[in-house]
Amino acid sequence: MGKSTLKDLLERTPLWQQFVAIALVGIAMFFSWDGFLRLPSDLIIPMKQWITQFFNWLGNDAAIGEYKFKQFTRSFALVLKQPLLWAEYFLYRGYRPLDLPPVPWITLILAGGIFGHWISGWRLALFTMGCMLYLAVFGLWRDSMRTLSIVVISVPFAVLIGLWLGIWVTRSKRAASIITPMFDLMQATPHMAYLVPVVILFGFGQVPAMIATVIFAMPPMARCTILGIQTVPPEIIESGQMSGCTPRQLLWKVQIPAGKRILMLGVNQVVMQTLAMAVIASLVGATGLGQKLLNSLQQLKLGAAVEQGLAIVLIAVVLDRLTQAYANRTNNYSPPEPNLMKRHKHLVAFGAMIVVTFILAWMFEEASVLPRSMTFTFGTQLDTAVRWFSANAYAYIQPVRDFLTLYVLLPVRNFFLIVPWPVVVLMVGAAGLRLGGKSVAIQCMSLVMMIVLFGFWVPAVLTVYLVFSAVIICIMIGVPIGIWASRSDRVATVVLGICDTLQTFPSFIYLIPVIMLLKVGDLSNIVAILAYATVPAIRYTYLGLKGVPTVTVEAAIANGCTPRQRLLKVELPLALPEIMLGINQTIMMALAMVAITALIGSRDLGQEIYRALPTADTGRGVLAGLAIAAIGIIADRLIQAWAAQRKKLLGVAS
Amino acid sequence: MTSEVKIKCRNLWKLFGSAPESFMREHDNNPSPETIEKAGYIGAVQDVSFDVHAGEILMIMGLSGSGKSTLIRCITRLNDPTFGSMEYDGDDLLKATPEELIEIRRHKMGMVFQNFGLLPNRDVLSNIAFPLEVRGMPKAEREAKAREMIELVSLTGREAYFPRELSGGQQQRVGIARSLAVEPDVWFLDEPFSALDPLIRAEMQDEFLRLQKKLKKTIVFITHDFEEAVKLGDRIGIMKDGRMVQMDTPEQIVLHPATDYVAEFARNAPHERIVTVRAIMSDTTVTGDNPIDAHALIGAVAKRVLTAEAPIPVEHDGQIIGSIDRTAMLNGLFGDDA
Numbered sequence: 001m002g003k004s005t006l007k008d009l010l011e012r013t014p015l016w017q018q019f020v021a022i023a024l025v026g027i028a029m030f031f032s033w034d035g036f037l038r039l040p041s042d043l044i045i046p047m048k049q050w051i052t053q054f055f056n057w058l059g060n061d062a063a064i065g066e067y068k069f070k071q072f073t074r075s076f077a078l079v080l081k082q083p084l085l086w087a088e089y090f091l092y093r094g095y096r097p098l099d100l101p102p103v104p105w106i107t108l109i110l111a112g113g114i115f116g117h118w119i120s121g122w123r124l125a126l127f128t129m130g131c132m133l134y135l136a137v138f139g140l141w142r143d144s145m146r147t148l149s150i151v152v153i154s155v156p157f158a159v160l161i162g163l164w165l166g167i168w169v170t171r172s173k174r175a176a177s178i179i180t181p182m183f184d185l186m187q188a189t190p191h192m193a194y195l196v197p198v199v200i201l202f203g204f205g206q207v208p209a210m211i212a213t214v215i216f217a218m219p220p221m222a223r224c225t226i227l228g229i230q231t232v233p234p235e236i237i238e239s240g241q242m243s244g245c246t247p248r249q250l251l252w253k254v255q256i257p258a259g260k261r262i263l264m265l266g267v268n269q270v271v272m273q274t275l276a277m278a279v280i281a282s283l284v285g286a287t288g289l290g291q292k293l294l295n296s297l298q299q300l301k302l303g304a305a306v307e308q309g310l311a312i313v314l315i316a317v318v319l320d321r322l323t324q325a326y327a328n329r330t331n332n333y334s335p336p337e338p339n340l341m342k343r344h345k346h347l348v349a350f351g352a353m354i355v356v357t358f359i360l361a362w363m364f365e366e367a368s369v370l371p372r373s374m375t376f377t378f379g380t381q382l383d384t385a386v387r388w389f390s391a392n393a394y395a396y397i398q399p400v401r402d403f404l405t406l407y408v409l410l411p412v413r414n415f416f417l418i419v420p421w422p423v424v425v426l427m428v429g430a431a432g433l434r435l436g437g438k439s440v441a442i443q444c445m446s447l448v449m450m451i452v453l454f455g456f457w458v459p460a461v462l463t464v465y466l467v468f469s470a471v472i473i474c475i476m477i478g479v480p481i482g483i484w485a486s487r488s489d490r491v492a493t494v495v496l497g498i499c500d501t502l503q504t505f506p507s508f509i510y511l512i513p514v515i516m517l518l519k520v521g522d523l524s525n526i527v528a529i530l531a532y533a534t535v536p537a538i539r540y541t542y543l544g545l546k547g548v549p550t551v552t553v554e555a556a557i558a559n560g561c562t563p564r565q566r567l568l569k570v571e572l573p574l575a576l577p578e579i580m581l582g583i584n585q586t587i588m589m590a591l592a593m594v595a596i597t598a599l600i601g602s603r604d605l606g607q608e609i610y611r612a613l614p615t616a617d618t619g620r621g622v623l624a625g626l627a628i629a630a631i632g633i634i635a636d637r638l639i640q641a642w643a644a645q646r647k648k649l650l651g652v653a654s
Numbered sequence: 655m656t657s658e659v660k661i662k663c664r665n666l667w668k669l670f671g672s673a674p675e676s677f678m679r680e681h682d683n684n685p686s687p688e689t690i691e692k693a694g695y696i697g698a699v700q701d702v703s704f705d706v707h708a709g710e711i712l713m714i715m716g717l718s719g720s721g722k723s724t725l726i727r728c729i730t731r732l733n734d735p736t737f738g739s740m741e742y743d744g745d746d747l748l749k750a751t752p753e754e755l756i757e758i759r760r761h762k763m764g765m766v767f768q769n770f771g772l773l774p775n776r777d778v779l780s781n782i783a784f785p786l787e788v789r790g791m792p793k794a795e796r797e798a799k800a801r802e803m804i805e806l807v808s809l810t811g812r813e814a815y816f817p818r819e820l821s822g823g824q825q826q827r828v829g830i831a832r833s834l835a836v837e838p839d840v841w842f843l844d845e846p847f848s849a850l851d852p853l854i855r856a857e858m859q860d861e862f863l864r865l866q867k868k869l870k871k872t873i874v875f876i877t878h879d880f881e882e883a884v885k886l887g888d889r890i891g892i893m894k895d896g897r898m899v900q901m902d903t904p905e906q907i908v909l910h911p912a913t914d915y916v917a918e919f920a921r922n923a924p925h926e927r928i929v930t931v932r933a934i935m936s937d938t939t940v941t942g943d944n945p946i947d948a949h950a951l952i953g954a955v956a957k958r959v960l961t962a963e964a965p966i967p968v969e970h971d972g973q974i975i976g977s978i979d980r981t982a983m984l985n986g987l988f989g990d991d992a
């Protein structure tokens with residue numbers, strides 16, 4: 001009886017009244033006990049230390065019989081190293097023992113061109129070759145090939161494991177119930193958090209980078225596999241069954257070919273994630289472009305950083321275009337060309353190209369490996385230019401920055417810091433209960449409690465503060481741009497094109513301009529997050545507005561709405577659930593970026609991960625990563641629940 | 655009809671929802687529609703019994719959502735029925751193991767789908783050869799067979815086309831050819847022509863009748879179009895809310911609809927092309943010249959009967975068995991209540 005009245009009470013009072021009540025409680029707490037702001041250290045569960053100890057034990061002492069676990073991991077690493085080595089021999093090192101040179105750079109560039117032409121056409125071919133030429137001419141060839149070696153070897157592993165897991169999930173309910181939430185968690189955990197345990201188990205260098213890369217890049221593939229298999233129209237599956245397919249035949253002959261496009265988009269995501277991770281893995285000693293960029297940034301050689309950053313961007317865009325084009329191409333089934341020569345023209349061209357370029361490389365040293373003397377860099381000039389620019393611009397930027405920091409950001413931050421943690425627990429619970437029911441409420445509340453109990457409350461609050469500030473600005477920028485794009489197809493093409501391109505860049509890249517213009521500080525962090533996370537706000541606003549049914553819009557016009565009224569009273573309310581999902585994405589990306597901004601100094605969870613790296617403090621790194629994931633999951637659960645509720649109310653299909 | 659029974663269904667049930675079997679058991683395997691709805695289940699097929707005879711075209715007719723597809727999915731065991739029994743050539747189909755089921759589908763059943771269900775990544779030839787491929791027939795052999803099928807459905811010259819390059823009608827021809835490639839005993843068609851334009855649909859219906867004349871398959875054909883059912887079917891089963899309300903020849907359904915629901919369909923049906931003289935004649939024999947054949951469709955003789963002053967004799971096998979007059983003809987043409 002008492003319970004049900006409490007439930008009634010909770011359900012009947014408006015959410016804001018509950019929030020006010022909670023806030024009042026909060027004020028009382030603020031004055032009563034410091035522990036509500038920062039849990040005393042003797043109350044904190046020493047999970048950090050336990051995890052660290054566990055991994056240290058695993059890395060050093062654990063043994064099965066007389067074989068140490070460490071030996072096992074080291075030999076595992078040794079096995080994985082072989083394909084990586086071969087990729088390196090092939091791409092840039094050459095095989096010393098046999099005195100074999102690497103594949104000539106001109107061969108690789110032309111191969112890229114032929115590949116581009118094969119899957120899409122001349123434009124992609126020229127673009128690919130142009131970008132590769134940039135790598136060669138600017139002396140970044142070796143480093144690019146180092147990074148690409150990791151990508152080339154990691155991608156097949158990630159794709160195969162992801163494919164296998166995805167298939168497994170579609171076949172077994174039990175697997176689905178375990179693996180799906182794990183993927184949620186994995187995708188919400190920032191890249192860097194993966195590096196910490198890997199370093200403990202596998203040491204520093206190329207191979208650990210590769211392992212972290214594979215683990216990180218695999219979930220999107222699994223997800224796309226699941227989606228691809230599950231979205232095959234039921235009639236196609238039934239026609240396969242009625243044709244007498246065994247379950248295996250059904251999978252390989254019907255479901256996978258019919259879902260191939262989505263699978264290929266999965267491969268695209270794997271490639272992009274792999275590249276992003278290969279760049280960030282420079283933090284654990286992976287060599288390549290990422291490492292060069294990291295060095296340049298740390299030494300404030302901004303000119304070089306720009307050149308290296310551009311190389312990473314170009315590689316990202318090329319890989320994205322190639323894999324996307326390949327994915328889209330898979331559904332263009334058409335009859336084969338009858339003429340054999342013509343049908344295999346790319347193969348023929350490839351063969352001829354190999355012969356010619358190898359002969360050239362044999363005759364001219366320069367065609368084999370471009371000598372340093374023939375490359376050039378504008379590093380120093382760029383550096384001077386950048387320095388000059390930022391020196392001059394800084395005079396204007398600094399006052400703005402200081403003003404914003406002092407009068408906007410710091411007050412917000414201080415406000416966040418005085419909120420007692422039980423208040424947050426209660427508010428999250430109340431919102432969860434109202435939006436998604438009891439299980440969502442309990443889930444969200446326990447995630448907050450874990451952050452508190454494991455001693456990450458303060459950095460978590462600082463993280464939320466950064467993300468909150470950044471997301472507000474993202475909305476202020478992204479939603480209007482989305483509205484603008486939805487008004488004109490021409491604008492939409494340009495804006496969405498830019499969004500697509502921006503999204504392919506590894507997050508690391510966004511630090512360069514920020515450091516150039518703003519130096520370090522909270523505002524720089526926020527701006528870096530902004531640059532990375534605004535895209536979904538734009539895209540979903542656009543999609544949401546475009547998704548408003550034409551009849552509704554026409555009815556509004558017929559009712560005499562001005563364009564402004566139409567937007568504010570009809571379109572935006574209808575598009576709101578979709579826009580909120582965009583904001584959800586923005587929050588996720590902002591959280592991912594928080595970890596990266598640790599490199600330019602911050603005091604949030606990202607910094608906790610970053611600090612954990614050199615000290616091999618696994619517990620700290622992993623838990624901080626999971627805390628970021630927890631914040632993301634809470635936001636995601638609440639927003640998704642809200643959007644679902646709202647969509648149902650509006651009668652728009654999800 | 656006395657020919658052999660190919661498929662025999664008794665008390666077939668299919669409920670959607672969680673754990674429907676135990677729900678069925680709790681209600682003596684015969685819950686009422688209200689009970690089903692109250693318990694939150696969807697009673698897609700409820701207590702359906704019927705036979706399919708060898709060589710007949712059995713049409714299953716009903717509005718969308720009445721459970722036609724679910725019924726056909728139960729018979730092909732794409733869905734497992736919740737309760738009931740099914741025999742195929744006297745063998746219990748529900749006892750078939752997955753392996754046996756695959757064998758049955760590979761050799762005895764063919765199915766055509768409303769949205770064709772073609773594999774987008776295979777050309778026409780390879781789509782049609784697909785059921786033969788999965789049962790392991792060598793390439794040359796299966797392609798020869800597929801070409802034969804292509805000729806049968808008049809798609810010669812399109813072998814190397816991919817589904818997306820074909821019109822809806824052509825795609826359905828591929829679907830038909832594929833389902834026939836295994837030379838099935840029983841041929842299932844689930845609204846095969848519903849996704850097509852009316853003109854193409856009429857053309858495909860004629861094509862279907864032409865094929866059947868040649869092949870003489872046992873056919874279960876689903877449609878939501880009463881005219882189509884009448885045009886193609888030997889018998890029609892009418893479904894409503896998961897139940898089979900009436901199963902009979904088109905003529906009987908038109909003349910003696912079991913419920914108001916059926917009468918509603920029958921009202922607009924072209925009686926003149928369905929009803930035979932025999933069904934509406936009276937037994938009183940009269941004398942006269944030039945008697946009418948008892949099997950003639952009333953449309954064919956309407957003019958003569960309606961313009962005649964006196965009843966006209968009806969003959970069968972050279973014997974006068976009754977007579978027909980204007981009133982009977984009018985009732986036959988427009989229904990009793992007209």
Ligand SMILES: Nc1ncnc2c1ncn2[C@@H]1O[C@H](COP(=O)(O)OP(=O)(O)O)[C@@H](O)[C@H]1O
Binds near residue numbers: 697698716718
């Ligand atoms: N897999 C399923 N799960 C739940 N309900 C279903 C499923 N398949 C069909 N139904 C329901 O069963 C009823 C009959 O569907 P169906 O057999 O497809 O009808 P028809 O083919 O006559 O249009 C409908 O109410 C439909 O919503």
Ligand SMILES: [Mg+2]
Binds near residue numbers: 722723724845
């Ligand atoms: Mg149907």
